[in-house]
Amino acid sequence: MGFVGLFLSGAVLFLNSLMLLGKADGKSVGVFNLFVGIIQIIIPFYLLIVSDQNNWELYNDASIFLFGLTYLYVGITALKGLEGNGLGWFCLWVAIIAVVYTITSIVHFQDVVNALTWGMWAFLWFLFFLSNTLKKKIDHYIGIVAFVQSWVTLTIPSILYFLGLWNTPSVVQIWTYVLIVSIFTFVVASLFKLKLAKKQGDGSFASL
Numbered sequence: 001m002g003f004v005g006l007f008l009s010g011a012v013l014f015l016n017s018l019m020l021l022g023k024a025d026g027k028s029v030g031v032f033n034l035f036v037g038i039i040q041i042i043i044p045f046y047l048l049i050v051s052d053q054n055n056w057e058l059y060n061d062a063s064i065f066l067f068g069l070t071y072l073y074v075g076i077t078a079l080k081g082l083e084g085n086g087l088g089w090f091c092l093w094v095a096i097i098a099v100v101y102t103i104t105s106i107v108h109f110q111d112v113v114n115a116l117t118w119g120m121w122a123f124l125w126f127l128f129f130l131s132n133t134l135k136k137k138i139d140h141y142i143g144i145v146a147f148v149q150s151w152v153t154l155t156i157p158s159i160l161y162f163l164g165l166w167n168t169p170s171v172v173q174i175w176t177y178v179l180i181v182s183i184f185t186f187v188v189a190s191l192f193k194l195k196l197a198k199k200q201g202d203g204s205f206a207s208l
Contacts, residue, residue, distance in 0.1 A: 016029060033078065157175065
């Protein structure tokens with residue numbers, strides 16, 4: 001996905017994280033989800049029309065739809081006060097697709113940073129499935145994960161790209177470590193909260 005799209009996605013995920021943390025109004029954030037979601041539906045349609053239909057171009061364009069449709073679904077769900085079960089199942093589907101993108105980034109492109117990034121997104125989409133469909137009480141935890149990811153996978157990489165620094169060897173190495181540390185922190189926190197929830201017998205994560 002283009003870095004302008006990643007930049008806008010960073011803004012959406014930042015606001016969604018604040019909504020999950022109880023810091024922002026759901027309907028207000030839903031409007032911004034719709035705004036960016038529409039943009040990230042129109043743009044890939046245009047790119048598909050003008051492309052030569054090469055499989056890798058379609059592969060890249062399809063990834064934009066994953067974000068655009070998610071934002072549209074979240075926005076409509078928030079504004080209409082929908083139950084969210086369908087959104088959760090959709091997020092599970094997207095999480096599975098994101099795993100495919102993760103594997104492809106390693107196997108075909110040998111791009112570790114992109115693979116780690118897609119892996120983090122897959123994890124976040126899966127958390128939305130747990131919350132919306134399986135009704136796990138983990139919104140606070142998701143909010144923290146979304147907040148971190150809004151910066152380390154979207155906003156900061158976009159800004160570094162705009163500044164012409166993103167593809168430099170030193171930045172690639174540093175960002176690899178940043179993503180690995182973030183993933184390790186998420187995993188440790190998840191395991192700790194699952195263990196705590198099991199002891200409490202409520203089937204959910206305790207509030208962070």
